[in-house]
Amino acid sequence: MTAVTHQAQAIELSGSRSIEAANDHELLAAIRDGDEIAFQELVRRYRNPITNFVYRMLDDYDRAVELSQETFIRVYTSASRYQANYSFSTYIYRIATNLAISELRRRKRRKMVSLFSPYTNDDGEAVEMDPPDLNVLQDEALIANERRHAVARAITSLPQKYRAAIVLRDVEGLSYDQIAETLQLSEGTVKSRINRARNLLKEKLSAYI
Amino acid sequence: MNSCKSIRELIDEADNPNLLPFEVSQHVDACRECERFSTERAGLRNLLGSGVRVTAPMNFDAMLAARLAETSNRGWLSWLAPASYFRLGAATAGVAALVLVAQYSGLFSSNLTPSQQATVATTKSKQPERRPSAQPVLDAAIVADNHRQPQRVTPIVNSPRINAGRLSAVTIGRVRPRETVSSDDLGVVLVRGQNGGSDVQMPTVSLGAQPLLYVSAGKQQPSRNVGASF
Numbered sequence: 001m002t003a004v005t006h007q008a009q010a011i012e013l014s015g016s017r018s019i020e021a022a023n024d025h026e027l028l029a030a031i032r033d034g035d036e037i038a039f040q041e042l043v044r045r046y047r048n049p050i051t052n053f054v055y056r057m058l059d060d061y062d063r064a065v066e067l068s069q070e071t072f073i074r075v076y077t078s079a080s081r082y083q084a085n086y087s088f089s090t091y092i093y094r095i096a097t098n099l100a101i102s103e104l105r106r107r108k109r110r111k112m113v114s115l116f117s118p119y120t121n122d123d124g125e126a127v128e129m130d131p132p133d134l135n136v137l138q139d140e141a142l143i144a145n146e147r148r149h150a151v152a153r154a155i156t157s158l159p160q161k162y163r164a165a166i167v168l169r170d171v172e173g174l175s176y177d178q179i180a181e182t183l184q185l186s187e188g189t190v191k192s193r194i195n196r197a198r199n200l201l202k203e204k205l206s207a208y209i
Numbered sequence: 210m211n212s213c214k215s216i217r218e219l220i221d222e223a224d225n226p227n228l229l230p231f232e233v234s235q236h237v238d239a240c241r242e243c244e245r246f247s248t249e250r251a252g253l254r255n256l257l258g259s260g261v262r263v264t265a266p267m268n269f270d271a272m273l274a275a276r277l278a279e280t281s282n283r284g285w286l287s288w289l290a291p292a293s294y295f296r297l298g299a300a301t302a303g304v305a306a307l308v309l310v311a312q313y314s315g316l317f318s319s320n321l322t323p324s325q326q327a328t329v330a331t332t333k334s335k336q337p338e339r340r341p342s343a344q345p346v347l348d349a350a351i352v353a354d355n356h357r358q359p360q361r362v363t364p365i366v367n368s369p370r371i372n373a374g375r376l377s378a379v380t381i382g383r384v385r386p387r388e389t390v391s392s393d394d395l396g397v398v399l400v401r402g403q404n405g406g407s408d409v410q411m412p413t414v415s416l417g418a419q420p421l422l423y424v425s426a427g428k429q430q431p432s433r434n435v436g437a438s439f
Contacts, residue, residue, distance in 0.1 A: 043273065047265040055263045065266060069273045073280055148260050155257075170257040176222065195221055202253055209252035 024088030031079045043072055046089075049172060050096050056167045057100040059156045067103060071096045090181045093174070097164050097182060104160050147208050154204040162197035169194050216243050226251035 019041050022030070030038035050071055055064035074095050075082075082091065155163060164183060168174045179194075180187045202209065216236045220243070223229055229237065229247070237244045266272075 040270065043270060047269055048262070051265045051269075052262045056260075061263060064263070065269065065272075068265065069269070069276055072273055073277055076277060077280065147256070151256060151260050166257070170254050171260070173258070175224070191218075191222065195218075198221070198250065198253055201257070202249055205253065205256060208256055209249060 025084045028079055028082050028084070028088060031076065032082075039072075039076055042075070046092055047072070050092060053093065053167060053172050054096055054100050056152070056155060056171050057097075057163060058103060059152050063103065067096065067099045070099055086181050087178070089174075090178050093168065093172070093178075093182045094184070097168075101160055101164065104163075150205060150208060154201050157204065158197055158200060162193050162200065165190055165193040166197035166201070170198075213240060213243050216240070217246055220247050220250055226254045 019027070019030075019037055022038070022041070024042065024045075027038040027042045031042065047068065051064055051068040054067045054071075055061055058064055058067075071092060075092060155167065158166065165179055168179045168182060169176070174182065176187050176190055176194075179185075180190045183190065185193075213236075216233055219233045220226070220229060220237075223233070226247075233247075237247050
């Protein structure tokens with residue numbers, strides 16, 4: 001029954017409707033039938049949000065691009081197993097989140113040391129090395145750049161379980177129920193994590209608020 | 210009247226921090242603490258959301274297509290994945306362990322009657338000149354069974370140390386002159402590092418899966434210990 005429905009959607013997609021007008025589920029059905037144009041359309045829709053999301057999680061652009069591509073490869077290779085229980089955006093963000101968290105864990109195992117936090121305080125927490133910049137700020141671009149770096153550092157300093165939730169909420173703008181589906185958590189847990197993440201970020205970014 | 214806690218939860222959950230529900234706005238106007246909380250939250254969310262969004266590089270699609278092609282070509286070679294290597298290695302190690310256990314159990318077990326047990330005699334060689342480089346350590350013994358006259362063979366554990374540079378041969382059943390020791394002598398025990406100028410007629414002797422002592426088969430010539438390892 002499901003296969004028939006997907007086939008019907010694929011036929012409809014190849015018929016009168018343009019591929020830009022198709023929704024994500026229809027595109028997935030077409031991909032399942034080997035339509036590469038549909039896959040290109042899906043990549044066009046989500047490549048920037050996914051790349052930005054992974055970049056905010058890792059603060060590493062090159063690795064974010066690689067993991068973003070890996071996300072699309074997994075979507076393509078597992079298209080036949082996709083079940084349209086949730087929105088496709090939830091599905092693809094879940095894949096990207098899992099990849100990003102795996103990358104964070106791998107980095108933690110390797111004990112990668114950030115140049116920004118090579119020191120720890122008495123409690124064992126990373127202390128940001130922030131030497132004073134004696135140069136005079138020349139324009140707003142520098143201030144904005146500094147603010148952007150501060151936000152990126154603050155986000156990457158968060159514990160990983162808070163990081164995914166706050167980035168999905170305040171950077172990507174997902175709703176609480178979407179985040180709950182993406183992270184496979186209860187909505188209450190998501191609200192709690194976002195609240196704690198905001199409290200932590202408020203302390204780190206108080207100078208910019 | 211909503212409490213401050215519930216109001217702050219509603220502030221946190223608002224989709225737009227600048228557009229709060231009416232009852233929340235009403236409370237915030239009257240409560241200074243909640244007003245400060247609301248201002249901080251709005252500033253923080255605006256700060257997080259106002260950052261420059263990175264975009265995928267121009268060659269993203271081309272790189273993705275190349276990786277997809279690579280992935281599809283690699284399909285039939287998926288067994289070469291590291292996890293497969295690990296499984297293959299574990300299986301090989303398991304088989305090797307089973308072979309070792311089987312060899313040892315066959316080597317040191319005997320189903321002969323006690324009446325067939327043989328006397329173990331030790332042929333001690335004359336004391337040769339000592340070579341300082343040799344290490345006369347009695348680590349293990351290799352027993353070559355003779356099937357024509359089966360005898361009970363027990364592992365020799367506490368044999369005396371013998372001078373280096375000589376073959377220490379323990380024959381089972383009868384004593385032969387040390388210069389003509391062969392595998393016909395029921396069993397031969399070779400001690401590692403003690404294989405001096407004696408002749409041994411036997412094929413390669415091995416312990417477990419690793420060759421321990423190589424002797425030229427069938428030739429009457431001094432044995433050479435060309436490789437010994439455990």
